[in-house]
Amino acid sequence: MLYFRHTIGNRFLTFLSNLFTDLNLTDMETCYKMFRGPLLKSIPIRSNDFAMEPEITAKIAKRECRVFEVPISYLGRTYREGKKIGWRDGFKALRAIMTYWLLDDIYAEDEYGSHILHNLERARRFNRWMGEAIQPYVGERVLEIGAGIGNVTEWLVPRDLYVASDVNPHYLGYLRNMSLGRPYMKVEHIDVEDPACFTPWRGKFDTVVCLNVLEHVRDPNLSLENMAGSLEPNGRLLLYVPQHQRLYSSLDEVLGHRCRYSRQELTDEVSRAGFTVESISDFNRFGVLGWWWNGIKRKRRNFGRVQMKVFNAMIPLLRNVDRFLPWSGLGLLLVARRR
Numbered sequence: 001m002l003y004f005r006h007t008i009g010n011r012f013l014t015f016l017s018n019l020f021t022d023l024n025l026t027d028m029e030t031c032y033k034m035f036r037g038p039l040l041k042s043i044p045i046r047s048n049d050f051a052m053e054p055e056i057t058a059k060i061a062k063r064e065c066r067v068f069e070v071p072i073s074y075l076g077r078t079y080r081e082g083k084k085i086g087w088r089d090g091f092k093a094l095r096a097i098m099t100y101w102l103l104d105d106i107y108a109e110d111e112y113g114s115h116i117l118h119n120l121e122r123a124r125r126f127n128r129w130m131g132e133a134i135q136p137y138v139g140e141r142v143l144e145i146g147a148g149i150g151n152v153t154e155w156l157v158p159r160d161l162y163v164a165s166d167v168n169p170h171y172l173g174y175l176r177n178m179s180l181g182r183p184y185m186k187v188e189h190i191d192v193e194d195p196a197c198f199t200p201w202r203g204k205f206d207t208v209v210c211l212n213v214l215e216h217v218r219d220p221n222l223s224l225e226n227m228a229g230s231l232e233p234n235g236r237l238l239l240y241v242p243q244h245q246r247l248y249s250s251l252d253e254v255l256g257h258r259c260r261y262s263r264q265e266l267t268d269e270v271s272r273a274g275f276t277v278e279s280i281s282d283f284n285r286f287g288v289l290g291w292w293w294n295g296i297k298r299k300r301r302n303f304g305r306v307q308m309k310v311f312n313a314m315i316p317l318l319r320n321v322d323r324f325l326p327w328s329g330l331g332l333l334l335v336a337r338r339r
Contacts (some may be wrong), residue, residue, distance in 0.1 A: 013093050017054050020101040021061035025069065029053050029093070032072055039065065042170050044108045050089040051096035058100035064149075066177055107170070123308055124151065125315035126284075130211065131155025133283065134238045137335050139206035143230055145192050146213035149174040156209065158184055163201070165190035192223040201230045211240040214269075215257045224273030231338045237275055239334040240283065241266060247288065247330075249295025254302070266332055275336035282329030286318045287311075291330055 010029050017028040033056065043063070047055045060067065131152045140160040147153050147164035148171050156162070164175045165188045172187060179185040190197040192213060208227045217223045227237060242252070242260045252260065259265075267277055290311065294300045322329075 051092040054093050054096040059106045062106045123312040125312050127151040129319050141205045142207045143205045145210040150178045198226045198230050203232050206235045209238045228274045228338050235338045237336045243332045250299045251295035274339050278335045280334045283333045284330045285322050285325040287330035
């Protein structure tokens with residue numbers, strides 16, 4: 001039995017949830033939600049009461065999951081028969097809607113560092129800055145190594161062929177959703193250190209994009225050789241890596257960084273793999289301050305969400321003054337051609 005006052009409350013909470021998640025659900029508070037097992041296990045659930053409904057709804061919206069509603073049969077209970085929900089639960093739901101709109105607590109900790117990578121990758125203005133920096137060098141047949149959830153990808157498409165790859169199964173799910181309606185876009189599991197993953201793609205691309213990946217791998221020489229093999233002669237490699245080993249910190253540890261590069265180290269590795277370096281430039285000088293404060297000074301293992309939102313908001317200013325700052329960047333952006 002669904003009481004009239006419950007109907008009004010349900011519609012109000014569903015309206016608010018849809019407003020903050022940009023979904024279009026008929027009933028957010030339905031107790032029937034079905035998930036693929038790996039997806040559900042990857043989402044941290046903090047609530048143990050009726051607030052779980054708006055919490056999980058907010059998190060799947062931020063994860064950009066595909067959501068489908070199907071009709072169900074419902075036979076409600078009366079309070080005498082055991083119905084539990086009351087007006088206090090409505091306020092818990094309101095609090096959950098606001099809390100998980102503000103917080104990006106959408107990844108459980110895993111071996112890929114998804115929770116911290118997501119905080120970094122949700123800085124949309126920073127990703128746009130990165131995408132626009134490399135866009136002039138991107139051809140029409142592109143392989144992206146370590147595409148993550150596609151936040152730089154969206155600034156590089158459409159192309160004649162765009163293969164977005166990663167090893168994180170959660171990110172591959174994101175990318176497959178992103179590829180819907182984009183017939184030129186393929187999503188592949190590609191381990192940059194596994195030559196077998198590159199066998200079907202030998203000489204297929206005119207551009208390989210590899211951002212924030214090389215510092216993770218155990219064998220960078222093999223990885224660069226694999227990427228070179230997927231390029232046609234004279235094809236371009238666009239590479240971004242973190243810079244300054246003296247900035248290596250707790251943040252690098254949790255992200256699984258093998259090292260932070262110097263210009264000479266990066267140039268030597270790329271040259272040994274059969275590339276000719278066209279240019280190498282500093283990127284994100286202002287970010288050095290935040291990395292030093294969080295990783296070296298405070299020894300944090302994640303970035304504060306408020307910090308990331310403030311940093312993202314400042315990007316239009318920072319990208320215009322970045323080249324005038326009197327120190328080198330947090331990262332290096334390299335453009336090279338396969339010999």
